[in-house]
Amino acid sequence: MAADPSDLESVYRAYVDALNGRRFDDLGRFVQDRLAYNGDPRSLAQYRALLEEDVRVVPDLRYEIDDLVVAGDRVAARLGFDCHPSGVLLGVPVDGRRLVFAEHVFYRFDAGRIVDVRSLIDVETIRRQSASFTE
Amino acid sequence: MAADPSDLESVYRAYVDALNGRRFDDLGRFVQDRLAYNGDPRSLAQYRALLEEDVRVVPDLRYEIDDLVVAGDRVAARLGFDCHPSGVLLGVPVDGRRLVFAEHVFYRFDAGRIVDVRSLIDVETIRRQSASFTE
Numbered sequence: 001m002a003a004d005p006s007d008l009e010s011v012y013r014a015y016v017d018a019l020n021g022r023r024f025d026d027l028g029r030f031v032q033d034r035l036a037y038n039g040d041p042r043s044l045a046q047y048r049a050l051l052e053e054d055v056r057v058v059p060d061l062r063y064e065i066d067d068l069v070v071a072g073d074r075v076a077a078r079l080g081f082d083c084h085p086s087g088v089l090l091g092v093p094v095d096g097r098r099l100v101f102a103e104h105v106f107y108r109f110d111a112g113r114i115v116d117v118r119s120l121i122d123v124e125t126i127r128r129q130s131a132s133f134t135e
Numbered sequence: 136m137a138a139d140p141s142d143l144e145s146v147y148r149a150y151v152d153a154l155n156g157r158r159f160d161d162l163g164r165f166v167q168d169r170l171a172y173n174g175d176p177r178s179l180a181q182y183r184a185l186l187e188e189d190v191r192v193v194p195d196l197r198y199e200i201d202d203l204v205v206a207g208d209r210v211a212a213r214l215g216f217d218c219h220p221s222g223v224l225l226g227v228p229v230d231g232r233r234l235v236f237a238e239h240v241f242y243r244f245d246a247g248r249i250v251d252v253r254s255l256i257d258v259e260t261i262r263r264q265s266a267s268f269t270e
Contacts, residue, residue, distance in 0.1 A: 067241050067253070069204045069211040076204040076211030078241050078253060104239035104255045106202050106213050118202070118213060120239045120255045 008109055009070045012077065015114070016063045022055065024048050032115045039118075047117075058085045066102070073110065079103040090123060092130040101125045143244055144205045147212065150249070151198045157190065159183050167250045174253075182252075193220045201237070208245065214238040225258060227265040236260045 015030035033044050042050075055061050060083050067078035081101055085094040101122045108116035150165035168179050177185075190196050195218050202213035216236055220229040236257045243251035 067209065067211075069206050069209040069241070071204050071206045074202065074204040076202075076213075076239075076241070078211075102253075102255065104211075104241065104253070106204070106211065106239065118237075118239070120237065120257055122255055123259050 008073070008075055008112070009068065011109070011112055012068070012070070012075045012107070013065070016065060019051065019063050024052060027051070030113055032110055032113045035114060036116045037119075057087065057089060058083045060084055073108055075107040075109065077103075077105050077107070079105060089130075090126060092127065094130060094133075097130075097133055099126055099129050101129070143208070143210055143247070144203065146244070146247055147203070147205070147210045147242070148200070151200060154186065154198050159187060162186070165248055167245055167248045170249060171251045172254075192222065192224060193218050195219055208243055210242040210244065212238075212240050212242070214240060224265075225261060227262065229265060229268075232265075232268055234261055234264050236264070 011030060018026045027048050028044060031044050031047060035042055035047060037047060064080040065077055066080045069076040084096050084098055086096055103119060103121045105117060105119040107114050146165060153161045162183050163179060166179050166182060170177055170182060172182060199215040200212055201215045204211040219231050219233055221231055238254060238256045240252060240254040242249050
């Protein structure tokens, strides 16, 4: 299945399915060989390593698309996470307790593949939930 | 000028212009009487008070649209801020020093006016910049 640049919503949903299925070998279908991640240049291999590290820290990581806005070469997604990170996340010892938080992420596609990612994670909510662990 | 629901990009840009022009009396043209802000119900008056408080804390607040994705009744915006908050922001004594940070915000419109806002601010960057003040 080749990525069809005329239907970025389908491409993006297939990308998220690949992440949730841990099919990292398929990433090249959805991501360019060179991209920018929050303004920093990254190779596909580096981007893959970042995503794999997320799964190492959060074994039950699942990307839920709560909102999706697609226009032209742009995709904006509001992602929801309900997960149990192992060990330390953002300097906080989570140790398998439950965290529920959002990510707001903007993508630019080139020829049907991601070439730019701008991500914000709701760190405040993670910190607040983590603080409640020790209350 | 009435908001035209068929052209949400123009409506959104006019809304941002109103904010930058501090024309809070015009907010009702762009925002429904009842809305949800990050999941919490708010009246237009409460939403206006929130926006006015932002300007009180950040007198030179200016909303720059760095990226905009519009489809159906949805608008997703990546906003950039380059400002000098007075006093304390997020518990940090900024005291007029410069902060540069982003907001990723998703809106849902009803009949051409905002009815739902989901906002994430790059608090990590604000904290990092604030920490550098005292280094």
